[in-house]
Amino acid sequence: MTVTPRSIVLIGFMGSGKSSVGQLLARDLGWPRVDTDEMVAAKLGMPIAAIFARLGEEGFREAEGAILDTMDGAQPAVIVTGGGTVLRSHNIQRLRELGKIVWLMADLDVLQQRLSRSRNRPLLQTGDPVATIGTLFATRHEFYKQAADFTIDTSGLSLEEVTKAIRNELSVER
Numbered sequence: 001m002t003v004t005p006r007s008i009v010l011i012g013f014m015g016s017g018k019s020s021v022g023q024l025l026a027r028d029l030g031w032p033r034v035d036t037d038e039m040v041a042a043k044l045g046m047p048i049a050a051i052f053a054r055l056g057e058e059g060f061r062e063a064e065g066a067i068l069d070t071m072d073g074a075q076p077a078v079i080v081t082g083g084g085t086v087l088r089s090h091n092i093q094r095l096r097e098l099g100k101i102v103w104l105m106a107d108l109d110v111l112q113q114r115l116s117r118s119r120n121r122p123l124l125q126t127g128d129p130v131a132t133i134g135t136l137f138a139t140r141h142e143f144y145k146q147a148a149d150f151t152i153d154t155s156g157l158s159l160e161e162v163t164k165a166i167r168n169e170l171s172v173e174r
């Protein structure tokens, strides 16, 4: 049995399945799951949408970076990040210190489909969310690519298949 002492960090665009895969993976491995969005919301005492409304994207990013700085990585965990966490190089550096970075990639049309019912993502509250997704997707692709230790194309995969692919790649067992 091989057990990595390091955490597994999930990155990827909104709707790429980070939260759901993170839950399943953490349950399978018996590891704790930490979610940077949840930590930011808990620290500031308000939901992400309210943080964006009151402090703007920059205020949210500051809080997100500060949360990452508090993580010591002593215990292996499944770390779920927000879709924009990789936009700051300091964050990527921190995530690398914490564990292996897995990019949950998906095709643009798949993400647009998955996000079509999303009502709570502040960055998508625009006149044309489909176009916004396209623009953000194009801008961010390279950030995910640069940050990732490895990539899983989740487009045609179930949550279970994605989770299994991560475990296979990292050879982690409970």
Ligand code: S3P
Pocket (backbone or CB within 6 Å): 012, 013, 014, 015, 018, 019, 037, 048, 081, 082, 083, 084, 085, 121, 122, 123
């Ligand atoms: C963001 C994605 C969100 C959340 C915030 C900003 C982004 O997380 O961190 O709304 O910049 O892509 P999810 O990727 O979990 O939706």
